[in-house]
Amino acid sequence: MRLKSLFTISLFLLIFTLINQSVVLDAFAQNFFINKIGMKFVLIPAGAFIMGSPDSEKGRQKDEKQHRVVITKSFYMSETEVTQGQWDRLVSPNPxxxxxxxxxxxxxxxWYDAIEFIRFLNKREGSRKYRLPTEAEWEYACRAGSQTAFATGDVTTFSCKEPEAALIDHAWYCFNSGGFSPAGNFKPHPVKLLKPNKWGLYDMHGNVQEWVQDACEWRTIWSAGTGTITRTYVDNITDPLETKGGHRVVRGGGWFQNSKYQRCAYRTNYKPVARRNSLGFRIVRER
Structure with missing residues (x-):
């Protein structure tokens, strides 16, 4: 009887251990992180990708030169833009x-407002791991393994009066954000109402444009080039980050823009003091 009891106890402990290991593995397999204020972050794996756009892509700009980029470290990216509820938990007032x-x-x-939010969040978490994504990290996460104009397909139209098939279920942009509705309620929309990309990130196309970490130079046609100018658009560059320049890079299209500006490779820039009703941000957390 004693041997039978010991066997029963041992079997129970083994089953209990396996169940707990399974729970841990399941949680790990989900590849996400939730911080103290409830922000959910998705794990983005390290890897290499082709950044920029091919000459054949509709809407392509001169500052989108294709080049191979290596991201050497995986990182967590917030699954949505920073929301007003998250902002209000750390910073006041809401602009x-x-x-x-x-x-x-x-x-x-x-851009400075975004940095201030991150400063407060790092202080709240006792961390130095939160920051804006680099421009390369942003495009890598936006593409989620794709090489098309959008993470979900190619450009078919720049019209705001007819749907872009690759965007209609994934992005708030000029066609579906209210500009052509009878009510004319043209504005951003709540996060996570549309579908995420393959890596679980929402609103990488559309809703609000997003500040990233990189600095840049802004040049006009009269000053040797046009667009967003950085030293990082070269082949086989590793973990690029531009630190030179008086402007800051902005990625992703806004709720009022057509599909040309929603493309993965599209880039623009503003002075870091700029505030526009289409400008927001999302953040990353280093592992």
Whole structure:
């Protein structure tokens, strides 16, 4: 009887251990992280990709030269833009032009405002791991393994009066964000209403444009080039980050723009003090 009891106890402990290991493995397999204020982050794996756009891509700009980039470290990226509810938990006042509720993305924030939010978050978490994504990390995460104009397909139209098949279920842009509705309610929308990309990130196309970490030079046609100018668009570059320049790079299209500006490779820039009702941000957390 004693041997039978010992066997029963041992079997119970083994089953208990396996169940707990399974729970741990399942949690790990989900590849996400939730911080103290409830922000969810998705694990983005290290890897290499082709950044920029091919000459044949509709809407391509001169500052989108294709080149191979290596991302050597995996990182966590917030699954959505920073929302007004998340902002209000750390920073006051809320500068958004569209104060519509906790689940709407922040807008009308400068690059410095984004850095201030990150400073408060790092202090709250006792961390130095939160920051803006680099431009390369942003495009890598946006593409989620794709090489098409959007993570979900290629460009078919720049019209705001007819749907872009690759965007309609994934992005708030000029066609579906209210500009052509009878009510004319043209604005950003709550996060996570549309489908995410293959890596679980929402609104990488559309809703609000997003500040990234990189600096850049801005040049006109009269000053040797046009567009967003950095030293990072060269082949086989590793973990690029531009630190030179008086402007800051902005990625992703806004709720009022057509599909040309929603492309993965599209890049623009503003002065870091700029505030626009289409400008927000998302953040990353280093592992």
């Amino acid at each position: 958004s032009s569209f104060k519509l509720g906790n689940y709407y993305p922040m807008d009308t924030v400068s």
